[in-house]
Amino acid sequence: MVLDKINQPNDIKNLTPEELEALPGEIRQFLIENLSKTGGHLASNLGTVELTMALHLVLDFPKDKLIWDVGHQAYTHKILTGRAADFEHLRQFGGLSGFPKRGESDCDSFDTGHSSTSLSAALGYCMARDLAGEDYKVAAVIGDGALTGGLAYEALNNASQLSNKSNCLMILNDNEMSISKNVGGMSTNLERLRTNSKYVGLKNRIIGALEHLRNGDRIISKIRNTKNSIKSLMLPNMLFEDLGIMYLGPVDGHDIQAMVKTFNMALSIHGPVIVHVITKKGNGYEPAERHPSRFHGTDIFEIETGLPQRSSNPGYTDVFSTVMRKMGDRNPEVVCITAAMAEGAGLKRFRNMFPDRFFDVGIAEEHAVTFAAGLALGGRVPVFAVYSSFLQRAYDQILEDVCLQNLHVIFAIDRAGLVGADGSTHQGIFDVSFLTAMPNMTVMAPKNKWELSDMLKFAVAFDGPIAIRYPRGEAYCGLKEHRADIVLGKAEEIKRGSKVMLFALGSMVKKAEEVVAQLEEQGIDAGICNARFAKPLDEDYLSTLMDYDMVVTMEENVLTGGFGQQVQSVMVDKGYTGKVLKIAVPDEFVQHGSVTLLFKELQMDSESITKRILDALGK
Numbered sequence: 302m303v304l305d306k307i308n309q310p311n312d313i314k315n316l317t318p319e320e321l322e323a324l325p326g327e328i329r330q331f332l333i334e335n336l337s338k339t340g341g342h343l344a345s346n347l348g349t350v351e352l353t354m355a356l357h358l359v360l361d362f363p364k365d366k367l368i369w370d371v372g373h374q375a376y377t378h379k380i381l382t383g384r385a386a387d388f389e390h391l392r393q394f395g396g397l398s399g400f401p402k403r404g405e406s407d408c409d410s411f412d413t414g415h416s417s418t419s420l421s422a423a424l425g426y427c428m429a430r431d432l433a434g435e436d437y438k439v440a441a442v443i444g445d446g447a448l449t450g451g452l453a454y455e456a457l458n459n460a461s462q463l464s465n466k467s468n469c470l471m472i473l474n475d476n477e478m479s480i481s482k483n484v485g486g487m488s489t490n491l492e493r494l495r496t497n498s499k500y501v502g503l504k505n506r507i508i509g510a511l512e513h514l515r516n517g518d519r520i521i522s523k524i525r526n527t528k529n530s531i532k533s534l535m536l537p538n539m540l541f542e543d544l545g546i547m548y549l550g551p552v553d554g555h556d557i558q559a560m561v562k563t564f565n566m567a568l569s570i571h572g573p574v575i576v577h578v579i580t581k582k583g584n585g586y587e588p589a590e591r592h593p594s595r596f597h598g599t600d601i602f603e604i605e606t607g608l609p610q611r612s613s614n615p616g617y618t619d620v621f622s623t624v625m626r627k628m629g630d631r632n633p634e635v636v637c638i639t640a641a642m643a644e645g646a647g648l649k650r651f652r653n654m655f656p657d658r659f660f661d662v663g664i665a666e667e668h669a670v671t672f673a674a675g676l677a678l679g680g681r682v683p684v685f686a687v688y689s690s691f692l693q694r695a696y697d698q699i700l701e702d703v704c705l706q707n708l709h710v711i712f713a714i715d716r717a718g719l720v721g722a723d724g725s726t727h728q729g730i731f732d733v734s735f736l737t738a739m740p741n742m743t744v745m746a747p748k749n750k751w752e753l754s755d756m757l758k759f760a761v762a763f764d765g766p767i768a769i770r771y772p773r774g775e776a777y778c779g780l781k782e783h784r785a786d787i788v789l790g791k792a793e794e795i796k797r798g799s800k801v802m803l804f805a806l807g808s809m810v811k812k813a814e815e816v817v818a819q820l821e822e823q824g825i826d827a828g829i830c831n832a833r834f835a836k837p838l839d840e841d842y843l844s845t846l847m848d849y850d851m852v853v854t855m856e857e858n859v860l861t862g863g864f865g866q867q868v869q870s871v872m873v874d875k876g877y878t879g880k881v882l883k884i885a886v887p888d889e890f891v892q893h894g895s896v897t898l899l900f901k902e903l904q905m906d907s908e909s910i911t912k913r914i915l916d917a918l919g920k
């Protein structure tokens with residue numbers, strides 16, 4: 302196996318041409334076999350095998366800096382930097398992260414997980430390098446999907462400030478796909494570049510000419526001296542050109558030698574250069590080529606068929622999807638927005654039924670929110686379905702454009718809470734804190750699947766900014782008999798109990814039930830209240846708890862600025878002298894691992910919570 306010869310960074314440079322030719326197949330086989338057992342981002346990684354190999358042939362690790370946008374496509378980079386053995390524990394607690402992590406390897410240059418950051422980070426590295434008079438190379442790889450994010454354009458605009466004595470290599474990995482088919486004007490622009498035979502012919506002529514060059518150095522210096530003529534020859538893309546960024550390409554992203562030549566040439570050019578590389582998502586594994594969206598992020602699967610190995614029960618996303626379809630039918634004013642997450646956020650059915658009222662804006666959460674504000678002012682009822690961690694991008698837009706104008710925009714916040722294998726960049730544990738800080742905002746969280754449905758209906762009939770947060774995974778089907786009408790700012794008491802009251806938000810109501818059962822075994826008759834609203838809090842209800850020895854707040858959100866601290870503040874203001882025990886995520890980033898394990902680690906599983914309550918009661 303050629304792979305056995307790859308044990309540390311730069312080992313790839315010692316391979317023979319025959320070994321180099323065999324390596325992509327071996328890496329693909331390795332990825333398919335491992336991910337069939339662990340799950341992970343398969344399709345994107347199958348698409349970047351040769352691209353990564355070419356980069357490892359022209360860069361020197363760890364001296365040079367390579368920044369992956371989003372970072373979900375960096376598995377081959379991990380393999381080529383000596384981490385193949387760790388794939389057995391990919392995305393598991395304590396195991397290899399699914400994204401680049403500086404703490405994991407000195408060959409990872411920037412921690413990522415959220416889209417469109419690579420160009421900014423690369424430019425920062427370049428400026429720092431130039432200021433220090435150092436000479437390492439800096440390369441960023443950005444997908445055509447990630448290029449729909451506003452941050453990438455801010456970097457492109459800033460790139461011309463790079464001294465024309467210095468280089469920044471930007472590689473556009475174009476597979477025409479985000480998670481779904483890519484959208485928007487930029488994607489149309491790239492499509493034109495890809496399909497225009499003139500440019501492809503031009504590329505082939507240039508690569509062909511280079512192939513026949515004996516003295517590479519002389520040619521490179523010639524290219525440098527005749528930059529302008531090369532530029533006019535090779536720069537058909539006015540968008541990049543006009544921003545002062547040299548455009549090279551398109552290049553076949555599965556042809557290692559063609560890429561090595563182009564990257565070497567690009568690295569010898571002064572100033573920022575963008576190399577347009579064409580790859581195929583899922584390349585080399587038929588099921589992933591056929592279903593690139595499904596294999597973008599996959600659970601464990603059967604290699605022969607590509608079929609999932611685990612079936613999952615309906616999740617909150619499915620409930621959301623069903624309710625939105627019905628709501629779309631009943632109310633023609635309702636429109637839905639996604640930032641490139643139509644499948645993940647459950648909007649596929651709405652898109653199919655109401656294509657004119659469905660908007661995929663690309664990976665552009667900030668735009669999505671201000672766009673929703675415009676839709677609301679124009680008389681529509683916009684529902685922005687978004688993962689909690691990605692909504693963080695749009696903090697200012699929610700505050701300034703929606704809340705300040707008190708607009709009726711509905712935020713359907715999926716993956717709110719611990720998400721598991723995607724790890725620290727994706728945990729949805731901040732939204733309660735940042736949303737409840739905003740005037741005019743209402744924040745709800747359902748205890749079970751029926752309550753999500755009721756809350757969505759309530760939100761559509763409401764007037765003003767309103768958010769519903771619900772977690773990843775299976776929708777809770779317990780407590781069906783508790784279905785009181787949703788009333789603004791009113792909690793729902795489930796069991797009165799005595800002495801100890803568990804005041805739980807959303808997903809934590811289920812855990813509260815478990816804790817109450819465990820406390821009962823210890824002779825403690827604890828109550829449960831389903832908070833329903835993180836904002837406004839049910840202050841009247843909290844006033845009825847003054848005689849309890851302890852109020853336990855429970856939330857799948859950070860402690861700082863969260864539900865518990867706000868409940869405590871209300872209780873103290875009302876003169877409560879008992880104990881408020883706050884169960885929440887501590888002030889730290891939460892790594893990857895199964896959600897069950899993470900709850901245990903954070904002492905937020907029901908057994909740990911029971912123990913914490915007993916300790917606090919001195920039992």
Ligand SMILES: Cc1ncc(C[n+]2csc(CCOP(=O)(O)OP(=O)(O)O)c2C)c(N)n1
Pocket residue numbers: 345348370371373374414415416443444445446447448474476478479480582640641642664666691694
């Ligand atoms: C801010 C943000 N929003 C959404 C996502 C979810 N997401 C992860 S990868 C991806 C698509 C990226 O497409 P592209 O950059 O073209 O990479 P490809 O997988 O196609 O190679 C999306 C939307 C994210 N990581 N960050």
